[in-house]
Amino acid sequence: MMYDGIVVGGGHAGIEAALAMARMNKKTILVTGNLNKVASLPCNPSIGGPAKGIVVREIDALGGQMAKSADKGQIQMKMLNASKGPAVRALRSQIDKLEYPKIMLEVLKNTPNLDLKEALVEQMIVEDQEVKGIILQDGTQIFGKTVILTTGTYLSSNLLIGHEKTMGGPHGEPTTYGISKQLKALGFDVVRLKTGTPPRVAKDSVDFSKMSLQPGDTEPYTFSFDEVYYDNNPKEPCYLTHTSLKTHDIIHLNLGESAMYGGIVEGVGPRYCPSIEDKVVRFFDKERHQIFIEPESMSLDELYVQGFSTSMPRHVQEQMIRTIPGLEHVKIIRYAYAIEYDAINPIQLYPSLETKRIKHLYCAGQINGTSGYEEAAGQGLMAGINAALSVSGKEPLILHRHEAYIGVLIDDLVTKGTLEPYRLLTSRAEHRLLLRHDNADLRLRDYGYKIGLVDEVTYQKYLNKKKAFEDLLEKVVSYKVMPTKENNQYLQSRGSAIIYESISLAELLKRPEMNQMDVKYFIKESYSDDTLEQLEIKIKYEGYIQKAMREAEKMLRLEDKVIPEKINYHLIKNISSESREKLNKIRPTTLGQASRISGVNPADISVLMVYLESGSVQHDI
Numbered sequence: 001m002m003y004d005g006i007v008v009g010g011g012h013a014g015i016e017a018a019l020a021m022a023r024m025n026k027k028t029i030l031v032t033g034n035l036n037k038v039a040s041l042p043c044n045p046s047i048g049g050p051a052k053g054i055v056v057r058e059i060d061a062l063g064g065q066m067a068k069s070a071d072k073g074q075i076q077m078k079m080l081n082a083s084k085g086p087a088v089r090a091l092r093s094q095i096d097k098l099e100y101p102k103i104m105l106e107v108l109k110n111t112p113n114l115d116l117k118e119a120l121v122e123q124m125i126v127e128d129q130e131v132k133g134i135i136l137q138d139g140t141q142i143f144g145k146t147v148i149l150t151t152g153t154y155l156s157s158n159l160l161i162g163h164e165k166t167m168g169g170p171h172g173e174p175t176t177y178g179i180s181k182q183l184k185a186l187g188f189d190v191v192r193l194k195t196g197t198p199p200r201v202a203k204d205s206v207d208f209s210k211m212s213l214q215p216g217d218t219e220p221y222t223f224s225f226d227e228v229y230y231d232n233n234p235k236e237p238c239y240l241t242h243t244s245l246k247t248h249d250i251i252h253l254n255l256g257e258s259a260m261y262g263g264i265v266e267g268v269g270p271r272y273c274p275s276i277e278d279k280v281v282r283f284f285d286k287e288r289h290q291i292f293i294e295p296e297s298m299s300l301d302e303l304y305v306q307g308f309s310t311s312m313p314r315h316v317q318e319q320m321i322r323t324i325p326g327l328e329h330v331k332i333i334r335y336a337y338a339i340e341y342d343a344i345n346p347i348q349l350y351p352s353l354e355t356k357r358i359k360h361l362y363c364a365g366q367i368n369g370t371s372g373y374e375e376a377a378g379q380g381l382m383a384g385i386n387a388a389l390s391v392s393g394k395e396p397l398i399l400h401r402h403e404a405y406i407g408v409l410i411d412d413l414v415t416k417g418t419l420e421p422y423r424l425l426t427s428r429a430e431h432r433l434l435l436r437h438d439n440a441d442l443r444l445r446d447y448g449y450k451i452g453l454v455d456e457v458t459y460q461k462y463l464n465k466k467k468a469f470e471d472l473l474e475k476v477v478s479y480k481v482m483p484t485k486e487n488n489q490y491l492q493s494r495g496s497a498i499i500y501e502s503i504s505l506a507e508l509l510k511r512p513e514m515n516q517m518d519v520k521y522f523i524k525e526s527y528s529d530d531t532l533e534q535l536e537i538k539i540k541y542e543g544y545i546q547k548a549m550r551e552a553e554k555m556l557r558l559e560d561k562v563i564p565e566k567i568n569y570h571l572i573k574n575i576s577s578e579s580r581e582k583l584n585k586i587r588p589t590t591l592g593q594a595s596r597i598s599g600v601n602p603a604d605i606s607v608l609m610v611y612l613e614s615g616s617v618q619h620d621i
Contacts, residue, residue, distance in 0.1 A: 005384070006133060006142055006148070007021070007148045008134060008151060012066065015030075015039055016059065016065060017148045018111075020063075020453060021113075022112065035105060041097040043170075043197045047223075049092045051429070052090065054435060056070060056091070058443070058444055059374075061441045061444035062447060062448040064377065071093075072103050073100040075095070075096050075233060076093060076295075077217055078091070086438065087426070089436070091437060093223070094236060121136055123179060129358055149367055150363075152366045152367070153339055154170075155179055155343070158175075158340050159172070160340065161313060162314070190342050191369065193269075194270075195273070197336060201321070203302065203303050206326055215238075225441050226458070238293060239293040239326070243289045244324065247320055247323040250320050251320065258311050260277065260338065268419055273423060274309075276310050308336065314335050346414055346418060347413075347414060349414045351396070351410055352383075352396035353379060353410065360387075362386065364376065369418040370422045379406075381406075397447060401431060415596050416598060436537065438537060441462055475523055476504075479505040480503070481502065509536065516533060519532055559592035561591035575604040579604040
């Protein structure tokens, strides 16, 4: 049987890729080592957070699955940075790590056009630089028009505790060596990366009285725009404590015992999620570091010690953890460990996530050098979409940097590459005021509908919401607030200055003390909280949003200038040697992408633009 798509790996990237292809009516097979561990959460039991929570919203807007399943499996919801500007607000959930995989497996099993197979993949079938299928470890061959690798941290992976190195994936799952070996043989630049996870401790051995309670929000927040809120879900709290100077002393005394500092680790670790020993060494001026105690599942007497990732030996972990307030008598259920694994340098990918070396081969998730469930899911969704579009003979869907955090993520990867685990941050998005939690559907729902991942009912609901917003905006702009005694008394009650002449409600809303509550007071009609929130943001930040849009449109003009795939940069005169080298290595697809390559200066971009417009482009490579 010939499949349209073969997805290797059942993690967060693999699930989104497989579901996207199947829902786009492509015959798909998902091959993974253990179906009961699809969508597992081997590290933190949470989904969302700064920038990441917006990615989950974007996945939902495009027709992906993560948001819906997270809403169903959450045991705490919290809106981060709620008191700050809209560009940095993001939703974060604690997830029941046992229920979430069950929820996802049920979705997979009930998806038409999708076959599930429990097996390990040994290598791919590649002929004439084109992938044709896969070979399982038992020798079985599966043929497909496209293959998507979403292998997570399972490529030639080792677990590290102190100076002890064990072959295997997260929690001792089997690893695979054939794919890494084959990628190297095919000429891919394969890099070695490292990540880690903290210990898990027994709940009944923790003294919560010495910690600060960190409850979730009571508002019915949801990741999905379906807004299905599960009222019966538990609302489990987290707790905050800190390391102590004694913790740091033990770490300094035993640095040589750490896998990282003892020379055992080959891979490069994450800059923005360092181990506790790395934090103590790098930030030596800090007397303490935050430690969050998080619930893992309602069915487990286990807690996750966030911020305490380490590769120290077990006996040192025992000493370290008992110097933390509230954990003096704690029982460790599972020790922390580091894991190192193979990945590819993502500059070897097109923005569609298809590899440049092997046609119809796509990569998504940690194999591309990223960290995080959300980054993986976003890539998996886009790889699945673009593989399905490729099978249909259509152009890929490429999200621009001003359209989505997913666009920022992929552009960063394929343009700049990464030699350490990449983490998506709000600060990476230059147009972050446009990429907000509240407007992900306005940015991306049309794309989801056009490619067939958003159904008619969902799309009509979106159109109704969009129309309601436009109607409310028109009313607020045209509504005149008159300087009556009643209106001025209301303004004074809101701590706002009285008016002496009529003023539009839109202008009134620009006052810092005024908000959507005042819109409800003057406009005596019912609108959803989402619509009112979007209105408030649009009016209050109108100048900044318009400026951001102008900047995005300026960059978009460069994105529209396509660079021929086989352009010969050695024939372009008057560009620097460094720019020529970088352009030749990364081979950007547009002038906009070329302008974001480190080492390519604006003068060289101007020369390249003139060359492209001259009509004398030569392709001799």
